[in-house]
Structures are given as structure tokens and as C-alpha cells.
Amino acid sequence: MKNHSILIILFIIGLVVSAVYPHDYFTWLLEVFPAIIGFIILVATYQKFRFTNLTYWFILLHCYILFIGGHYTYAEVPAFNWLRDVLHQSRNNYDKVGHFAQGFVPAMIVRELFMRKQVINKKGWLAFLTVCVCMSISVTYEFIEWLVSVLSGSSGDSFLGTQGYVWDTQSDMLFATIGAICMVILMSGIQDKAIKGLQTK
Numbered sequence: 551m552k553n554h555s556i557l558i559i560l561f562i563i564g565l566v567v568s569a570v571y572p573h574d575y576f577t578w579l580l581e582v583f584p585a586i587i588g589f590i591i592l593v594a595t596y597q598k599f600r601f602t603n604l605t606y607w608f609i610l611l612h613c614y615i616l617f618i619g620g621h622y623t624y625a626e627v628p629a630f631n632w633l634r635d636v637l638h639q640s641r642n643n644y645d646k647v648g649h650f651a652q653g654f655v656p657a658m659i660v661r662e663l664f665m666r667k668q669v670i671n672k673k674g675w676l677a678f679l680t681v682c683v684c685m686s687i688s689v690t691y692e693f694i695e696w697l698v699s700v701l702s703g704s705s706g707d708s709f710l711g712t713q714g715y716v717w718d719t720q721s722d723m724l725f726a727t728i729g730a731i732c733m734v735i736l737m738s739g740i741q742d743k744a745i746k747g748l749q750t751k
Contacts, residue, residue, distance in 0.1 A: 553603055554596075557610050561589060564610075568617035573626060580698060581620030585613040599666075602744040605658045612655040615648050624648060641715060649722045652691065653684045653729025658741060660684060661734070665745060677738070681730045688726035692719050 565582060572578035588609065592601075601609075618627060624645035634642050661680045663669070670676045696719075715721070 554600075554606065557606055560610060561585075561613055564614050564617045568621040570621075572621045573623045576702075577623050578620040581624075582616055585616045588613070601659070601662055602741070602748050604741060604744040605662055608655050608658050612651045615651050619644065619648055645718075645722065646725045649688070649725040650729040650732075652688055653726035653731075654733045655729075656684045656687050657681065657730040657733035658737065661738070661741060662745060665742075677734045680734055681727065684730035685723065685727050688723045692722060695719075 565585070568582060569575075569578060592609070622628065625642050627642060627644040630642045630644040630647075633639070657680050660683045661676065664676055664680065670679060
């Protein structure tokens with residue numbers, strides 16, 4: 551419980567700091583909205599289902615990625631402007647970090663739900679369907695980005711964040727898929743231990 555209180559405090563601090571003189575408040579709201587919705591869902595379901603601390607910390611990390619993107623916009627994050635110039639890239643690639651996390655962190659959430667709710671028992675299917683769900687989430691998010699951009703016109707350009715790259719949507723979904731696959735390959739054993747530790751308490 552104490553650990554979870556720390557997570558909530560850190561979430562609120564990150565959200566508030568990101569809201570101080572952002573690039574523009576419309577883009578900020580669009581970018582941090584998923585984090586706010588996620589926070590509300592986690593709080594509302596806390597008494598019925600509690601994730602492992604490992605998953606909660608990664609969720610917080612993903613929220614901070616969203617907060618940074620909301621504050622600066624994904625196309626103008628200073629550190630990645632510097633990387634763009636140093637590495638002679640054509641664009642600011644912070645959005646790819648965001649989309650990698652969009653696959654990696656939901657994969658932790660989905661995999662833990664599948665395991666603890668005993669939705670899937672075979673490990674091969676567990677890995678495959680975890681990645682499939684994360685790909686679906688990424689596709690849905692791209693639909694939302696497209697809809698917001700269409701409805702808001704030029705006001706949604708910062709949210710869309712293509713930076714003139716014609717394959718931006720496809721590469722966003724690719725990075726989310728890579729993120730989900732990386733989670734399944736690199737973190738499954740660690741997550742299994744965290745879940746086992748939770749069940750033995």
C-alpha cells in the first residue's frame with residue numbers, strides 16, 4: 551500500500567509539472583489523456599484487482615513518457631532534437647520511444663491479466679495473443695489520432711506528429727509491435743517471478 555501511495559504521488563507530480571507552460575494546452579491534454587484515463591481505471595479497480603509492483607512501476611514510466619510528449623509535443627522534445635542533430639536524423643524520433651512503450655507496457659498489463667485470470671494457460675499462445683492485443687491497441691490509437699486530426703484540422707497536427715514522414719503511422723505500429731515482442735522475450739521470466747511472489751503473500 552505504501553509503495554502504491556508513492557506511485558500515486560509521483561504520477562500527480564509528473565502530471566502537474568507537465569502542465570506548467572506546455573507547448574499548447576490542447577496538445578498537452580490529448581497526449582496525457584490516456585494516462586489520466588488509465589489512472590482512473592486503476593484506482594476504480596484497485597480493490598478488485600491489483601497488479602504487481604513491477605507492472606505498476608512500468609505503467610508510471612509510460613505515463614512519464616506521455617507527460618514529456620504532452621509538455622513539449624513529441625516533435626519538439628529537446629533531448630531528441632539534440633540527438634537528431636548529432637546523429638544527422640531527418641526528424642525528432644521521441645514519438646518512436648512513445649510507441650515502443652505503447653507496446654511494451656500494455657504487454658505487461660495484458661500478459662499479467664491473462665496469467666492471473668487464467669485466460670490462457672499455454673505459454674506459446676500467451677505470448678502470441680499478448681502481442682496481438684498490443685497490436686490492436688496500437689491500431690486503435692492510430693485511428694484515434696487520425697480522427698482527432700480530421701476533426702480539429704491544423705490544431706491536431708502536433709498530436710498527429712508525422713513531421714512530414716509519409717510512413718509515420720505504419721512505423722508507429724511497428725515500434726509498438728517491437729515493444730510488445732521485446733517485453734515478452736525479455737521480461738516474461740521477471741514478470742512470472744513477480745506474479746509468483748504476489749500469490750505467495
